[in-house]
Amino acid sequence: SQTIHQWPATLVQPVGSPLSLECTxxxxxxxxxxxxxxxxxxxxxxxFYSVGIGQISSEVPQNLSASRPQDRQFIxxxxxxxxxxxxxxxxxxxxxxxxxxxxxxxxxxxxx
Amino acid sequence: GEDVEQSLFxxxxxxxxxxxxxxxxxxxxxxxYWYKQEPGAGLQLLTYIFSNMDMKxxxxxxxxxNKKDKHLSLRIADTQTGxxxxxxxxxxxGATNKLIFGTGTLLAVQP
Numbered sequence: 001s002q003t004i005h006q007w008p009a010t011l012v013q014p015v016g017s018p019l020s021l022e023c024t025x026x027x028x029x030x031x032x033x034x035x036x037x038x039x040x041x042x043x044x045x046x047x048f049y050s051v052g053i054g055q056i057s058s059e060v061p062q063n064l065s066a067s068r069p070q071d072r073q074f075i076x077x078x079x080x081x082x083x084x085x086x087x088x089x090x091x092x093x094x095x096x097x098x099x100x101x102x103x104x105x106x107x108x109x110x111x112x
Numbered sequence: 113g114e115d116v117e118q119s120l121f122x123x124x125x126x127x128x129x130x131x132x133x134x135x136x137x138x139x140x141x142x143x144x145y146w147y148k149q150e151p152g153a154g155l156q157l158l159t160y161i162f163s164n165m166d167m168k169x170x171x172x173x174x175x176x177x178n179k180k181d182k183h184l185s186l187r188i189a190d191t192q193t194g195x196x197x198x199x200x201x202x203x204x205x206g207a208t209n210k211l212i213f214g215t216g217t218l219l220a221v222q223p
Binding site: 004042043044046049059090092100101102103104105106108 | 143145147152153154155156157160198200202210211213215216218
């Protein structure tokens with residue numbers, strides 16, 4: 001199974017508030033997991049990836065952090081949101097043939 | 113590192129063929145992928161091609177790979193209004209764990 005769940009689907013938050021986005025995946029154990037942001041426009045920006053529990057690699061300096069407390073759970077967080085954090089956040093897992101990535105339905109975040 | 117480029121927009125009439133193009137820089141990419149993103153949704157894997165192949169056909173989709181020119185294309189035959197979406201190509205970026213995505217091509221299908 002390549003099923004990926006993301007929660008919540010949509011979120012509106014004030015500037016300065018905290019953030020927690022959750023991604024859970026089904027299927028094989030110890031998958032590589034990824035967080036992407038898609039800002040207005042369309043390009044995908046890789047934010048974090050994880051090859052295992054507690055292992056997080058950050059791609060860009062930013063206001064966000066990620067954690068992987070369980071094998072199939074990946075969390076994206078912020079202590080204080082900025083306006084520029086608005087966007088569409090996508091979680092992905094690597095599975096199937098080699099580097100194929102499968103994506104969740106996304107969380108749309110609007111920071112006001 | 114890997115760089116992947118696509119044209120931004122393509123408009124076709126329903127029933128025509130669509131060809132979406134992509135160029136990449138890293139010749140070590142093992143697999144190359146096409147994803148489709150419908151409005152408000154995540155990315156859906158459409159098809160992929162292994163780097164030692166020149167062509168792959170899957171129903172209405174044909175992927176062509178020109179390794180010499182580092183050029184990848186996706187042809188959609190008999191394009192339907194339901195094919196309207198953003199299409200991303202992606203390649204594995206060398207010795208990293210990361211897929212590198214193009215900027216996406218918005219395909220608009222006119223009835």
